[in-house]
Amino acid sequence: MQCSKPRWERRKDARPQELLGAAIDLFVERGFAATRLEDVARQAGVSKGTLYLYYTNKEELFKAVVRESIVPVIGEAEVSINEFDGHSGDLLRTVMLNWWRRVGQSKVSGISKLIMAEASNFPELAKFYQEEVITRGTRMISSMLERGVARGEFRDIDVTQMTQVLIAPMMMLITWKHSAVAPCDCAELQPQAFLDAFLDMALHGLLPPKR
Amino acid sequence: MQCSKPRWERRKDARPQELLGAAIDLFVERGFAATRLEDVARQAGVSKGTLYLYYTNKEELFKAVVRESIVPVIGEAEVSINEFDGHSGDLLRTVMLNWWRRVGQSKVSGISKLIMAEASNFPELAKFYQEEVITRGTRMISSMLERGVARGEFRDIDVTQMTQVLIAPMMMLITWKHSAVAPCDCAELQPQAFLDAFLDMALHGLLPPKR
Amino acid sequence: MQCSKPRWERRKDARPQELLGAAIDLFVERGFAATRLEDVARQAGVSKGTLYLYYTNKEELFKAVVRESIVPVIGEAEVSINEFDGHSGDLLRTVMLNWWRRVGQSKVSGISKLIMAEASNFPELAKFYQEEVITRGTRMISSMLERGVARGEFRDIDVTQMTQVLIAPMMMLITWKHSAVAPCDCAELQPQAFLDAFLDMALHGLLPPKR
Amino acid sequence: MQCSKPRWERRKDARPQELLGAAIDLFVERGFAATRLEDVARQAGVSKGTLYLYYTNKEELFKAVVRESIVPVIGEAEVSINEFDGHSGDLLRTVMLNWWRRVGQSKVSGISKLIMAEASNFPELAKFYQEEVITRGTRMISSMLERGVARGEFRDIDVTQMTQVLIAPMMMLITWKHSAVAPCDCAELQPQAFLDAFLDMALHGLLPPKR
DNA sequence: GATGAATGAGCATTCATTCAT
DNA sequence: GATGAATGAATGCTCATTCAT
Numbered sequence: 001m002q003c004s005k006p007r008w009e010r011r012k013d014a015r016p017q018e019l020l021g022a023a024i025d026l027f028v029e030r031g032f033a034a035t036r037l038e039d040v041a042r043q044a045g046v047s048k049g050t051l052y053l054y055y056t057n058k059e060e061l062f063k064a065v066v067r068e069s070i071v072p073v074i075g076e077a078e079v080s081i082n083e084f085d086g087h088s089g090d091l092l093r094t095v096m097l098n099w100w101r102r103v104g105q106s107k108v109s110g111i112s113k114l115i116m117a118e119a120s121n122f123p124e125l126a127k128f129y130q131e132e133v134i135t136r137g138t139r140m141i142s143s144m145l146e147r148g149v150a151r152g153e154f155r156d157i158d159v160t161q162m163t164q165v166l167i168a169p170m171m172m173l174i175t176w177k178h179s180a181v182a183p184c185d186c187a188e189l190q191p192q193a194f195l196d197a198f199l200d201m202a203l204h205g206l207l208p209p210k211r
Numbered sequence: 212m213q214c215s216k217p218r219w220e221r222r223k224d225a226r227p228q229e230l231l232g233a234a235i236d237l238f239v240e241r242g243f244a245a246t247r248l249e250d251v252a253r254q255a256g257v258s259k260g261t262l263y264l265y266y267t268n269k270e271e272l273f274k275a276v277v278r279e280s281i282v283p284v285i286g287e288a289e290v291s292i293n294e295f296d297g298h299s300g301d302l303l304r305t306v307m308l309n310w311w312r313r314v315g316q317s318k319v320s321g322i323s324k325l326i327m328a329e330a331s332n333f334p335e336l337a338k339f340y341q342e343e344v345i346t347r348g349t350r351m352i353s354s355m356l357e358r359g360v361a362r363g364e365f366r367d368i369d370v371t372q373m374t375q376v377l378i379a380p381m382m383m384l385i386t387w388k389h390s391a392v393a394p395c396d397c398a399e400l401q402p403q404a405f406l407d408a409f410l411d412m413a414l415h416g417l418l419p420p421k422r
Numbered sequence: 423m424q425c426s427k428p429r430w431e432r433r434k435d436a437r438p439q440e441l442l443g444a445a446i447d448l449f450v451e452r453g454f455a456a457t458r459l460e461d462v463a464r465q466a467g468v469s470k471g472t473l474y475l476y477y478t479n480k481e482e483l484f485k486a487v488v489r490e491s492i493v494p495v496i497g498e499a500e501v502s503i504n505e506f507d508g509h510s511g512d513l514l515r516t517v518m519l520n521w522w523r524r525v526g527q528s529k530v531s532g533i534s535k536l537i538m539a540e541a542s543n544f545p546e547l548a549k550f551y552q553e554e555v556i557t558r559g560t561r562m563i564s565s566m567l568e569r570g571v572a573r574g575e576f577r578d579i580d581v582t583q584m585t586q587v588l589i590a591p592m593m594m595l596i597t598w599k600h601s602a603v604a605p606c607d608c609a610e611l612q613p614q615a616f617l618d619a620f621l622d623m624a625l626h627g628l629l630p631p632k633r
Numbered sequence: 634m635q636c637s638k639p640r641w642e643r644r645k646d647a648r649p650q651e652l653l654g655a656a657i658d659l660f661v662e663r664g665f666a667a668t669r670l671e672d673v674a675r676q677a678g679v680s681k682g683t684l685y686l687y688y689t690n691k692e693e694l695f696k697a698v699v700r701e702s703i704v705p706v707i708g709e710a711e712v713s714i715n716e717f718d719g720h721s722g723d724l725l726r727t728v729m730l731n732w733w734r735r736v737g738q739s740k741v742s743g744i745s746k747l748i749m750a751e752a753s754n755f756p757e758l759a760k761f762y763q764e765e766v767i768t769r770g771t772r773m774i775s776s777m778l779e780r781g782v783a784r785g786e787f788r789d790i791d792v793t794q795m796t797q798v799l800i801a802p803m804m805m806l807i808t809w810k811h812s813a814v815a816p817c818d819c820a821e822l823q824p825q826a827f828l829d830a831f832l833d834m835a836l837h838g839l840l841p842p843k844r
Numbered sequence: 845g846a847t848g849a850a851t852g853a854g855c856a857t858t859c860a861t862t863c864a865t
Numbered sequence: 866g867a868t869g870a871a872t873g874a875a876t877g878c879t880c881a882t883t884c885a886t
Contacts, residue, residue, distance in 0.1 A: 587830050587834060
C-alpha cells in the first residue's frame with residue numbers, strides 16, 4: 001500500500017485538489033464574476049493554461065468546487081437522519097447545528113452565499129446548484145418535519161412552508177457572515193447565539209399544543 | 212404639418228425619475244456590477260452622457276435609487292410604530308406584513324438582495340447602505356421587541372439576537388425571490404404562506420409563559 | 423463722457439472681456455487641450471451656450487486670447503525700437519527686460535509656453551501664432567542686431583542664428599516658469615538673476631573686438 | 634506547402650523593444666495625453682491587450698520610454714566628463730555637441746519637449762522626470778562650470794544661473810524642433826549653426842578677463 | 845440674446861479564453 | 866502535459882458642440 005509514484009507525478013494527481021483549493025478561496029473572497037482565473041492559477045502555483053486543461057471554463061471550475069465541498073456534506077446528513085431514532089426536535093437541532101459546524105463555520109458557506117448572490121447572472125450555475133444542492137437539502141429538512149408530525153412530536157404544520165422557514169435563517173446567517181452588511185451594530189455576528197435563539201424559538205413553536 | 216421628432220427632448224424635471232426607474236429595473240435584474248450604464252440610459256430613452264448630467268457616477272446613481280426607494284419606507288414605518296398602541300405582537304405582525312407589501316412585493320426588494328450579494332465588492336456602497344438602511348431598520352425591530360418585553364407581552368428574550376432572527380427570514384424571502392435558486396420544488400415561492408408560517412411560529416414563540 | 427447704458431447692457435459689452443479673462447486663466451493653468459469650455463464659461467459667470475455666441479469654437483476663443491494679450495505687446499515694442507537712438511546693446515537690454523516685465527512676469531507668458539507645447543496637435547493654432555506673433559517678434563530682434571552691426575556696436579555676427587540664440591533663453595525661462603520641471607534644485611526659479619546672467623554674457627559676447 | 638500566418642506570433646523578448654519603439658514615435662509625434670494606446674499597440678503590430686502585458690498603464694509605458702532612451706545618455710556623459718582632462722571650455726563644447734548628436738538629433742529629443750509641455754498635467758510624470766533626468770543633467774553642467782572656475786579657465790560666475798543659461802538654448806532648440814512654431818522664416822531650423830553661434834558666444838563670455 | 849439639457853464619439857483598462865511552443 | 870503570450874470585446878467616464886426653449 002505504498003505510493004511509489006515519483007514526485008512530479010504525484011503532483012500531477014494533486015493538481016485538481018490544488019486548483020479547487022485556490023478556487024474556493026477566491027470565489028468565496030470575491031464572488032464568481034469578480035474572481036479572475038489568472039489569480040486562481042497563480043494561487044495554485046500553475047499557469048493559466050494549465051487550469052484549462054482540467055476545467056473547460058470558469059463555470060465548470062465552479063461546479064467542481066461545489067461537488068467537492070458541499071455535495072458530500074448533504075450525503076452525510078442524509079445518512080445520519082436515516083439512522084437517528086430519538087425525538088424529532090432533537091434530530092432537527094442536531095442536524096442543523098451539525099450543518100452549521102460543517103458548512104456555516106467553514107469557507108464552504110461562502111459558496112452558498114455566492115450562489116444566492118450571483119446565480120441569476122449565470123443561469124447554468126443556478127440550474128446546477130438547484131439540482132445538486134437546494135433540492136436535496138430541502139427534501140432533507142422536509143423529511144425531518146414529516147417525521148416529527150407523523151410521530152406526534154410536532155404540531156400539524158405546513159411542511160413546505162416550515163421547511164423554508166427553517167432554512168431561511170441559516171442561509172441568512174451565512175449571507176450576513178459573508179456580506180459587508182449585517183443587522184448588528186456590533187462588529188461581529190454571534191452565530192452561535194443566533195442559532196440558539198432561533199432554534200429555541202423554532203422548536204418551541206413546533207411543539208404540539210399541550211393537552 | 213410636419214412633426215419631425217427632435218433629436219432630443221428637454222425634460223429636466225422628469226429625467227431623474229426616468230433614470231431612477233430605468234436604473235432600479237436594471238440593477239434589480241442584473242446586479243450592480245453587471246448593469247451597464249449605457250443600458251440604463253437607453254432604457255430611460257436618453258444617451259449615456261445625459262445620465263452623467265444627473266448622477267456623477269455609477270455609485271451615486273445607485274445611492275439615489277436607494278434613497279428614492281427604500282429610505283422613505285423606513286421613515287414611514289418608524290412613524291407608524293410610534294403611533295401604535297395595541298399589543299406588541301400585533302404591532303410586529305402589522306409592521307412586518309406592511310414591509311412585505313411595500314418592499315418585498317415590489318422590485319425594491321431586489322435592491323436589498325443586490326446589496327447582500329455585492330456589497331463586499333463595493334465598500335463605499337456597503338457603508339452607505341449600512342448607515343442609511345440596515346442600522347435604522349434594525350433599530351426599528353429592536354424597539355418593537357423591547358416594547359413587548361417592557362409591557363409583559365413578550366418573553367424576556369435576547370433582543371439583539373431575536374431582532375436578527377426576525378429579520379433573517381424576511382431578507383431570505385427577498386433573496387430567494389430574486390435569486391434563481393430557492394428551496395422549493397414548485398416553480399413559485401409563496402411568500403404570503405411563508406410569512407404566515409413564520410410569523411405564526413415567531414409570535415407563538417415570543418409569548419410569555421402562561422401563568 | 424458718461425456711460426448711460428443700463429447695467430445689463432454694459433454687461434453685454436463686457437462679456438467678451440470677461441470670457442477672455444476666464445479663458446486666459448484656464449488656458450495658462452491647464453493648457454489648451456485640457457481646458458474645458460464649461461469651466462471657462464462658469465468662471466466667466468455665463469453658460470456654456472453663451473460662450474459659443476461670441477466664439478465659434480475653442481480655437482477661435484484661443485485666437486482671441488492671443489490677439490488680446492500678446493499682439494499688442496509686440497506692437498508697442500516695435501514703436502519703441504524705432505524711437506530709440508542710443509547704443510544698440512542698451513536697446514537690446516531695454517527691450518528684453520521690458521518684454522520680461524510685460525509678458526514673462528504676467529500670465530500672458532503661459533500662452534507662449536502653451537503654444538510651444540501643444541501647437542503641433544493643433545495646426546490651425548500653430549499657423550495663426552506663427553504669423554501673428556513669432557514672425558513679428560523675430561523680425562524685431564533681428565532688426566536690433568542689424569542695427570548694432572551696422573553701427574559698429576556689435577561684432578559681425580550671423581544675425582539669423584543670433585536672433586534665435588537671444589530668443590531661446592527668454593522662451594525657455596517662460597517654459598520653465600510654467601512647466602513643473604525645471605533645472606534648479608531650489609524651489610524657485612530666479613528669473614531676474616537668470617536674465618542678468620544671460621544678458622551679461624550675451625552683450626559681452628556681442629561686443630566687437632577691442633582694437 | 635502552405636504558410637498561413639498564425640493569429641499571433643510569440644515574441645516575448647522582442648516585444649518590449651517593439652512597444653517602446655512604437656511608443657516613442659507616437660509620444661513624440663502627438664504628446665502624452667493625445668497618444669492613444671491602441672495606436673501604439675497597432676504600430677507595434679500587437680493588440681491593445683498585449684501592451685498591458687508589458688506595461689501596467691500609460692504612465693509606466695512612458696517611464697519605460699524615458700529609462701530606455703534618455704537616462705543612458707546621461708550616464709555616458711557623466712562618465713566622459715570624469716575622464717576628460719583638457720580645457721573646461723573644450724569639455725563643455727564637447728559634451729554639449731555630443732548631447733545634441735545623441736539626443737537633439739534623434740527623436741528622443743521629442744520626449745524632453747513633451748515633458749516641458751505636459752508635465753504639469755501629469756504630476757507623477759513630472760516627479761519622475763525631474764528626479765531621473767533634470768536633476769542629474771543639471772548637476773552635470775554645473776560640475777563642468779565649477780571645474781572651469783576652479784582651474785581658472787572661466788570667469789568667476791554664478792554657477793547656478795549660468796547652468797540654466799547654458800541649458801536653456803539647448804532645450805529651446807529641442808522645443809522648436811518639435812513645436813510647429815519657431816522663430817525662423819525659413820522652413821528649417823539650422824541647429825548646427827544655432828549651436829555654433831550659441832557656444833561661440835557663451836564660451837567667449839565665460840573666458841576670464843585677459844590680464 | 846441666453847440658457848443648459850442633450851448628444852455621442854472617444855479612450856484607458858480588464859479578463860476569459862485560445863493556441864503556438 | 867504545461868506554459869504564458871496574445872487576443873479583443875466590453876465598459877465607465879469625458880467633453881466639444883448643438884439646439885429647443
